[in-house]
Amino acid sequence: MTSILRTENLSHRYNSTWAIRDINIEVEQSGIVGLLGSNGAGKSTTMNIICGVLNQTEGSVYINGIDLRKYPEAAKKEIGFLPQNPPLYTDLTIDEYLTYCAQLRLMDTGKIKPAVEEAKERCGITHFSSRLIKNLSGGYRQRVGIAQAIIHKPKLVVMDEPTNGLDPNQLIEARKLIREIAIDHSVLLSSHILSEINLLCKEIIMIEAGRMVFSDSMDAFNNYVQSKIMLLRMENPPPKSDLLRIQGVTQVEFLTNKQARVYFDGSHEDISERLITASVEQGWKLKEIALDKGLLDDVFKQLSSQSPQ
Ligand SMILES: Nc1ncnc2c1ncn2[C@@H]1O[C@H](COP(=O)(O)OP(=O)(O)OP(=O)(O)O)[C@@H](O)[C@H]1O
CATH class of the missing domain: 3.40.50.300 (P-loop containing nucleotide triphosphate hydrolases)
Known part of the structure; x- marks a missing residue:
């Protein structure tokens, strides 16, 4: 057709x-x-x-x-x-x-x-x-x-x-x-x-x-588009330095005093597991953990560097 x-x-x-x-x-x-x-x-x-x-x-x-x-x-x-x-x-x-x-x-x-x-x-x-x-x-x-x-x-x-x-x-x-x-x-x-x-x-x-x-x-x-950002909401968040110590975490940005955007390397399954384990061990009271796909700038960067076109 x-x-x-x-x-x-x-x-x-x-x-x-x-x-x-x-x-x-x-x-x-x-x-x-x-x-x-x-x-x-x-x-x-x-x-x-x-x-x-x-x-x-x-x-x-x-x-x-x-x-x-x-x-x-x-x-x-x-x-x-x-x-x-x-x-x-x-x-x-x-x-x-x-x-x-x-x-x-x-x-x-x-x-x-x-x-x-x-x-x-x-x-x-x-x-x-x-x-x-x-x-x-x-x-x-x-x-x-x-x-x-x-x-x-x-x-x-x-x-x-x-x-x-x-x-x-x-x-x-x-x-x-x-x-x-x-x-x-x-x-x-x-x-x-x-x-x-x-x-x-x-x-x-x-x-x-x-x-x-x-x-x-x-x-x-x-x-x-594989997101390399996690969004975390915690009742009792740790200091930024503690989050940065977790293997794979490359950057941390606090959006509010309870919500953080965590940039990472590697698979999101691995990083989720490490974040959840750390939360239980250190008492962050993790309420929400999700991949963040909303940042168009990152998508553009990723696609323009990977696309064959
Ligand atoms: N009449 C014009 N004369 C000169 N440059 C133009 C003209 N119209 C658009 N451009 C330029 O061409 C490029 C593409 O513009 P275009 O308006 O097509 O983009 P767009 O994706 O529709 O953006 P927007 O959502 O802001 O309208 C831009 O760099 C813009 O500055």
């Missing part, structure tokens, strides 16, 4: 330095693929090129097998795009705005009204149809942004940091909506937050400083 998205050695420079270099992405027909990278890694550049908003310096983009550079109109029919700052016209109502977006997508006049109704229904914004966009909350504006991205029923929906800046309740709703959209569309979604990608995506592509450093399933990623 043809991949819905394939990029070949995608490279771009805005000035003399490359913003992205040799990005090779392949997205199959359904589900959510995450594009992870720190700020400035090249996520927006990659997504803008994939959506035909920016012309690449080198390389190719194929949407459902169609060369985007050669046949932009045909290829763009299959793409919906939610950029980092959704292109909302805030003085229009939701109905006016979505109708305008459908016209820009060159949809047949007779199909526009039902398409607007369907997109509103899917995004849960029907009850605000005649409300001006400027009078909507951030979460609802994001839904309108998603509605414009799916109005023409594209096969691929590209979302640039769609959960950025949402409050915790809006976040839950936005994730739910994205999962629903992914049932019958392929979704490529970017984030600089590893846990966000972990929650939503079945596959992950990671870029760092414009280069692809990882591309595989989320499970493979979690197995690949």
